[in-house]
Amino acid sequence: MKKNQILLLILCLCSTVFACDGKGKEVPTLQVEKKKLTVMTYNIHHGAPEGSEVVNLENIANTLKAKNPDLIALQEVDVNVPRSGKVNQAQKLAELLGMEYFFSKSIDYQGGEYGVAVLSKFPISNKRRIELPMPTSGEKRSVALVSVNLGEGVSLEFGSTHLDLNVPNRTAQAIQLNALGMEANKPMMIAADYNAEVNTSELQEMQKVFSFSCKNGCPNSFPVRNPTKAIDLVASNKKSSDTFGLMSAVALTGSYASDHLPVLVVYNY
Structure with a gap:
């Protein structure tokens, strides 16, 4: 030439x-076009709709499939409990969705276990159960926490939890989550049924370390019909907020498989 x-x-x-x-x-x-990360948090009420004890896990799976999220945090999950057919619900949902999973027991229940879980399209590792503090009487709570490899050198600590019904316990649990967020020294998201809204003292405490998935307001997710409370949220520590930009957060109205609406949050990175 x-x-x-x-x-x-x-x-x-x-x-x-x-x-x-x-x-x-x-x-x-x-x-370079940014990638999207879709995160869902969903209190599945052990697979039963509002006001019913008839469990239909396929309805839960279909609700999840409809939006095809990358990461899912589940609360009120049964494992080998008679009321839900002695099924490992976390494992079954993972199989139906083709995802990896990790379950964290919060309490023993009817000869089985009851707690929270994470599902992931991406490889997960460093799976751990973290018990949350209970300074007053109440139902034990835990965090299912995993490391997620998103590829191309991007990773994330992702957790699912369900905070207690009373304020003293929720406040102690929020402080513990803050400690986790600071100790991580890497991006961390904790998706949960917080049993509280962002203007409460306990979630204001969490906002010292985390920011919540509220874009033009927080989406109301409970009760499932005519929801008035925004208690199902994704919290991101500073390193996560610096890496993953919040694009949208919506409650998926019309999804009646549980007594909560699922909340879908979209980030870019």
Whole structure:
């Protein structure tokens, strides 16, 4: 190839990457398209709809499939409990959705276990159960926490939990979650049924470390019909907020498989 042809080829290649700003300066014109991460949090009420004890896990699976989330946090999950057919609900949902999973027991229940779970399309590792503090009497609570490998050097600590019904316990649990968020020294999201809204003292405490998935307001998710409370949320520590930009957060109205609406949160990174 002649010398002037090689030079022309180089100039053509350069023109696809740079343009002039009118003053002779080169400015980049190509932008790397950001990826999306979709996160869902869903209190599944052990697979039974509001006001019913008739369990239908396939309805829960269909609700999840409809939005095809990358990461799912589940609360009120039965494992080998008679009322739900002695099924490992976390494992079954993972199989129906083709995802990896981890379950964390909060309490023993009817000869089985009851707690929270995470599901992931991406490889997960470092699976651990973290028990939350209970300074006053109440139902034990735990966090299912995993490390998620999103590929291309991007990773995330992702957890599911369900805070207690009374304020003293929720406050102690919020403080414990803050400690986890600070100790992580990496992006962390905790998706949960917080049993509280963001203007309460306990979730204001959490906002010292985490920001919540409220875009133009927090989506109301409970009760399932005519919801008035925004208690199903995703919390991101600072490193997570710096890495993952919050794009939208919506409660999926019309989803009546549980007594809560699922909340879908979309990030870019």
